[in-house]
Amino acid sequence: MQETLNVDPAELAKFSELAHRWWDMESEFKPLHQINPLRLGWIESLAPLAGRKVVDVGCGGGILSDAMARRGAEVLGVDLADRSLKVARLHALEAGTAGVQYRRVSAEDLAAEQPAAFDVVTCMEMLEHVPDPASVVRACATMVKPGGWVFFSTINRNAKAFLTAIVGAEYLLRMLPRGTHEYARLIQPSELAAFGRAAGLDLQASRGLHYNPLNRRYSLTSDTSVNYMIATRRAGGEQGA
Ligand code: SAH
Secondary structure, eight states: OOOOOOHHHHHHHHHHHGGGTOOOOSTHHHHHHHHHHHHHHHHHHOOOOOOOOOEEEEEEEOOOOOOOHHHHEEEEEEEOOOOOOOOHHHHHHHHHHOOOEEEEEOHHHHHHSSOOOEEEEEEEEOOSSSSSSHHHHHHHHHEEEEEEEEEEEEEEEEEIIIIIIIIIIIIIISSOOOSOOOGOOOOHHHHHHHHHHHHHHHEEEEEEEEEEETTTTEEEESSSSSSEEEEESSSOOOOOO
């Protein structure tokens, strides 16, 4: 199978470097652990997971994949960073999580291999790390069944997002290593929705993820100005919400 070029090796290296810390709740990945119950709950409120076939694109150490499998989904987590996938597999083994598998394959190659094969596709905090995010969105649209759901999350691109997600999180609060996010790669909700529309995915809902530095907690809001998620759906099919 042909390896696509839609990957930035420097981005994969950043995550590989930290791979052993994916399941350390106090590590650089703490924000992902903190937002996980919020995004899982939102996904489930729109697309119940039990018994559903799910692919988690850019799964990393499997924080979301594992949680979705624990809700009864049959989950395939895919990423291009081998070290993260090893950590994800080891975690599933140690935690005794059933129904989750991990594989090194690009979204584009998996889409060519398994079109219309999944009830739900998730692609969280990943698009801002790839050279051609629209190509990943198209791959997600190809993989989902007609009527199925595709969820994306990323970071908005504007002055507030720059100050909060880059200056605040990386330099002031030091929640993330410097250089985790590059401003030019951030994606506005309208751009992401347009990538989806062009790929046959209709926008259903969106949510902001707000971090409160005073109590150090995240909450779901309607404000998508910094971190946000969108839910989209492929037309057709008979699957209910
Ligand atoms: N989705 C996970 C991890 C987010 S971190 C979560 O939200 O918990 C971003 C992930 O994207 C990393 O695991 C990194 O290896 C992966 N990634 C970056 N570029 C990629 C690409 N081109 N294809 C697949 N995965 C990629």
